[in-house]
Amino acid sequence: xxxxxxxxxxxxxxxxxxxxxxxxxxxCGGADDGSSASASASGGGEGGxxxxxxxxxxxxxxxxxxxxxxxxxxxxxGVRFKSSFGASGEQSRAVEAGLPADIVSFSVExxxxxxxxxxxxxxxxxxxxxxxxxxxxxxxxxxxxxxxKNIRTWDDLLRPGIKVVTPNPFTSGAAKWNxxxxxxxxxxxxxxxxxxxxxxxxxxxxxxxxxxxxxxxGDVLLSYEYEATTAQKKGEDVEYVIPDDTLRxxxxxxxxxxxxxxxxxxxxxxxxxxxxxxxxxxGYRPVNETVLEKNREKFPEPxxxxxxxxxxxxxxxxxxxxxxxxxxxxxIEEEAGVSTAK
Amino acid sequence: MSAVATPLxxxxxxxQGLSGGALGLGVVTLWLSVIVLLPLAAVxxxxxxxxxxxxxxxxxxxxxxDALRFTILISLAVAxxxxxxxxxxxxxxxxxxxxxKRLVNAIIDLPFAxxxxxxxxxxxxxxxxxxxxTRWAVLLALLFVTLPFVVRAVQPVLxxxxxxxxxxxxxxxxxxxxxxRRIILPNLVPAIVSGVxxxxxxxVGEFGSVVLISGNIPFQTQVAAVYAxxxxxxxxxxxxxxxxxxxxxxxxxxxxALRLVERWGTRHDG
Amino acid sequence: MxxxxxxxxxxxxxxxxxxxxxxVVLVKTFEPGPASVWESVTTPAATHxxxxxxxxxxxxxxxxxxxxxLAAMLLVRGRIRGRALVEAVIDLPFAxxxxxxGLAxxxxxxxxxxxxxxxxxxxxxxxxxxxxxxxATVFVSLPFVVREVAPVLREIGxxxxxxxxxxxASAWQTFRRITLPSIRWGVAYGIVLATARSLGExxxxxxxxxxxxxxxETLTLLVEKRFENFDLAGAYAASTVLALLALATLAAMTVLxxxxxx
Numbered sequence: 001x002x003x004x005x006x007x008x009x010x011x012x013x014x015x016x017x018x019x020x021x022x023x024x025x026x027x028c029g030g031a032d033d034g035s036s037a038s039a040s041a042s043g044g045g046e047g048g049x050x051x052x053x054x055x056x057x058x059x060x061x062x063x064x065x066x067x068x069x070x071x072x073x074x075x076x077x078g079v080r081f082k083s084s085f086g087a088s089g090e091q092s093r094a095v096e097a098g099l100p101a102d103i104v105s106f107s108v109e110x111x112x113x114x115x116x117x118x119x120x121x122x123x124x125x126x127x128x129x130x131x132x133x134x135x136x137x138x139x140x141x142x143x144x145x146x147x148x149k150n151i152r153t154w155d156d157l158l159r160p161g162i163k164v165v166t167p168n169p170f171t172s173g174a175a176k177w178n179x180x181x182x183x184x185x186x187x188x189x190x191x192x193x194x195x196x197x198x199x200x201x202x203x204x205x206x207x208x209x210x211x212x213x214x215x216x217x218g219d220v221l222l223s224y225e226y227e228a229t230t231a232q233k234k235g236e237d238v239e240y241v242i243p244d245d246t247l248r249x250x251x252x253x254x255x256x257x258x259x260x261x262x263x264x265x266x267x268x269x270x271x272x273x274x275x276x277x278x279x280x281x282x283g284y285r286p287v288n289e290t291v292l293e294k295n296r297e298k299f300p301e302p303x304x305x306x307x308x309x310x311x312x313x314x315x316x317x318x319x320x321x322x323x324x325x326x327x328x329x330x331x332i333e334e335e336a337g338v339s340t341a342k
Numbered sequence: 343m344s345a346v347a348t349p350l351x352x353x354x355x356x357x358q359g360l361s362g363g364a365l366g367l368g369v370v371t372l373w374l375s376v377i378v379l380l381p382l383a384a385v386x387x388x389x390x391x392x393x394x395x396x397x398x399x400x401x402x403x404x405x406x407x408d409a410l411r412f413t414i415l416i417s418l419a420v421a422x423x424x425x426x427x428x429x430x431x432x433x434x435x436x437x438x439x440x441x442x443k444r445l446v447n448a449i450i451d452l453p454f455a456x457x458x459x460x461x462x463x464x465x466x467x468x469x470x471x472x473x474x475x476t477r478w479a480v481l482l483a484l485l486f487v488t489l490p491f492v493v494r495a496v497q498p499v500l501x502x503x504x505x506x507x508x509x510x511x512x513x514x515x516x517x518x519x520x521x522x523r524r525i526i527l528p529n530l531v532p533a534i535v536s537g538v539x540x541x542x543x544x545x546v547g548e549f550g551s552v553v554l555i556s557g558n559i560p561f562q563t564q565v566a567a568v569y570a571x572x573x574x575x576x577x578x579x580x581x582x583x584x585x586x587x588x589x590x591x592x593x594x595x596x597x598x599a600l601r602l603v604e605r606w607g608t609r610h611d612g
Numbered sequence: 613m614x615x616x617x618x619x620x621x622x623x624x625x626x627x628x629x630x631x632x633x634x635x636v637v638l639v640k641t642f643e644p645g646p647a648s649v650w651e652s653v654t655t656p657a658a659t660h661x662x663x664x665x666x667x668x669x670x671x672x673x674x675x676x677x678x679x680x681x682l683a684a685m686l687l688v689r690g691r692i693r694g695r696a697l698v699e700a701v702i703d704l705p706f707a708x709x710x711x712x713x714g715l716a717x718x719x720x721x722x723x724x725x726x727x728x729x730x731x732x733x734x735x736x737x738x739x740x741x742x743x744x745x746x747x748a749t750v751f752v753s754l755p756f757v758v759r760e761v762a763p764v765l766r767e768i769g770x771x772x773x774x775x776x777x778x779x780x781a782s783a784w785q786t787f788r789r790i791t792l793p794s795i796r797w798g799v800a801y802g803i804v805l806a807t808a809r810s811l812g813e814x815x816x817x818x819x820x821x822x823x824x825x826x827x828x829e830t831l832t833l834l835v836e837k838r839f840e841n842f843d844l845a846g847a848y849a850a851s852t853v854l855a856l857l858a859l860a861t862l863a864a865m866t867v868l869x870x871x872x873x874x
Binding site for chain 3: 052057058060061082083084085086090094096097098099100207211230231234235236
């Protein structure tokens with residue numbers, strides 16, 4: 001007869017108990033994966049505040065540099081940081097659901113508006129020197145090395161046989177910018193032609209779209225300038241082109257209503273010369289005019305640069321174009337699906 | 343033989359301890375309620391916040407219906423493939439012997455341990471050009487993700503199987519396939535159905551691996567989970583909840599049906 | 613003959629669906645060289661993610677194991693009405709997409725959830741903290757042990773237990789000495805599957821963890837973050853750690869069982 005097996009069932013809980021002290025050890029040193037890792041978490045000084053930074057995913061590389069820089073300044077000494085990065089919409093919803101946050105930064109304004117409506121961010125967050133923005137960018141085309149198909153303008157995208165990859169604006173709110181760039185150029189007619197005849201796949205997010213593109217799909221990827229430059233800096237073999245007329249992408253930043261005083265200091269720092277230069281190095285267009293001018297060569301001004309306000313503002317755009325049932329672009333997507341479905 | 347023929351015989355009154363008793367029932371009910379039912383109740387409640395008409399509108403949009411249909415159909419296909427291949431693999435792992443068998447047995451569970459994004463990435467890297475962004479891609483991703491279910495459900499039962507009957511049948515001249523069909527398979531059916539039910543349920547809810555490789559083409563490769571995610575992203579929480587509730591209800595139906603089939607099967611045994 | 617062809621079909625299927633993708637992960641992990649891999653898995657963030665992931669599994673799996681065995685016994689041998697429905701409820705966690713699991717937990721424990729106010733008053737944080745991650749993991753790994761053990765219980769019947777009881781054994785003794793040993797492979801495989809699932813859970817945890825690096829970031833979330841930051845090698849390295857953890861669980865189960873068997 002088989003022996004008893006009680007000891008088996010005890011092993012797992014025992015193992016768990018054994019792991020707890022190890023976890024305690026591990027938790028002390030926990031920090032970001034970024035280059036200047038240890039500084040950010042272990043900076044707990046005497047009576048220093050802790051700032052919770054909740055932001056969308058791409059600028060993590062920049063904040064990995066900006067935060068340690070800030071901690072070396074008198075205002076930032078002793079300030080600890082806890083940071084969370086993820087898809088803009090998901091992060092915004094998390095804060096709404098209770099994720100502690102002192103500084104928030106999102107790639108589309110509606111993600112900030114959501115928090116204003118929830119009473120977590122002051123309605124006057126935009127009343128800063130730079131209208132609540134921390135950086136801007138522009139809609140760009142990512143092309144194959146050497147640009148073999150010579151894609152330079154929006155109209156080039158509609159040439160026969162050109163395949164376009166763009167992230168789905170309904171799974172990724174941030175991806176709305178890409179189609180809005182198209183919309184700003186040629187209105188709904190252009191967008192309809194683009195989606196129906198030239199877009200075969202719409203990956204879930206910007207990052208996944210880039211992965212899909214570098215994996216061999218499509219001739220051109222609709223993206224942001226800084227997504228392309230960040231990828232380049234990280235060793236990806238991408239080339240990008242800025243069309244003559246394009247759309248300005250506005251990246252928002254704000255502190256939450258209950259944030260400590262250190263949040264104001266950090267915000268001021270982030271908009272200051274040093275931090276803005278860090279952003280510029282990674283390809284984000286600074287809102288700080290001095291820094292922008294210094295980096296002019298890197299950031300040529302497009303001949304025609306439209307903004308979301310030219311298109312009517314976010315609220316109108318979201319309603320008219322992106323409402324999942326009644327929005328024009330939603331309808332275009334549906335039609336496209338129907339026409340190409342078997 | 344009797345051990346197999348009496349699985350449903352109710353234990354005698356004095357043997358209630360065999361099933362864990364009243365305390366056991368209470369604990370399990372509490373656990374299921376708090377962990378499973380309560381969260382799902384919250385979702386159902388949210389889906390009905392706008393009233394029945396809002397619920398109905400959310401789930402009868404063309405995209406919603408198509409996504410639901412695609413999801414259920416492809417999940418059934420996945421379940422069917424798993425029923426056959428899973429049993430086959432379990433059989434080979436238990437009854438066969440070959441070099442490297444231990445290793446093969448070990449890696450069966452890996453699809454679970456690998457985060458879904460990795461599954462999507464590797465499948466895309468491997469089979470990308472040929473089938474990416476097609477229904478085959480979705481099928482492949484789902485087969486990867488559901489592989490362990492039937493295998494691991496059938497293995498323990500096969501291990502516990504009493505070989506006497508098979509040996510007796512063999513000595514009476516029955517062929518391999520006949521023995522399998524008439525003696526072994528009936529004993530495996532509950533395990534197979536159990537694994538299939540899980541595989542189906544998992545395929546229905548799968549998101550991470552599919553969303554990367556499917557291209558999210560509405561009306562072609564969009565699964566219901568992705569559709570629900572889109573509603574969420576557009577702040578249509580009620581709509582996301584509604585689609586999820588329908589998916590759950592449909593899955594529940596299929597799962598219950600499978601269980602009843604399983605029960606009917608074992609009752610007619612022997 | 614038939615044996616060979618069966619083996620061939622099984623292995624070919626496994627090769628195409630499983631082995632090759634896993635091999636891709638391994639190859640891409642070690643592409644930059646072992647030193648780089650080691651560095652990648654020992655960063656402070658990775659180490660913490662490792663501990664957090666193991667801790668969560670170490671809580672979720674034993675819970676689901678004990679309750680799973682109990683539930684299996686109730687289902688197979690107890691007198692429950694609507695058994696098919698109960699079993700289906702147990703299977704539901706898989707039909708729920710991870711997005712919805714996260715949504716459900718936020719609807720319950722979030723700032724504006726059913727228990728939001730009470731939790732805030734007590735100063736307890738469930739969502740965006742360890743408890744939330746554990747609950748989500750318990751949810752997704754819930755069915756495994758039940759589903760592995762139930763068919764085995766059905767298969768072995770109740771004869772031996774009934775014999776033991778007529779000979780005077782208590783319920784607990786019967787369970788320990790007769791039932792448990794005969795369902796050991798079911799329990800073992802259930803534990804292995806539940807552990808693997810807990811380790812690899814991504815979607816639901818992604819929503820409820822808050823992804824605070826160094827605090828609530830599990831290994832799967834770390835994989836995603838590295839992917840976002842173009843550190844594909846690092847993402848694959850973290851995935852390999854997950855795979856090794858899963859393999860270790862199976863090894864542990866096999867070793868433990870071998871030692872117990874007489």
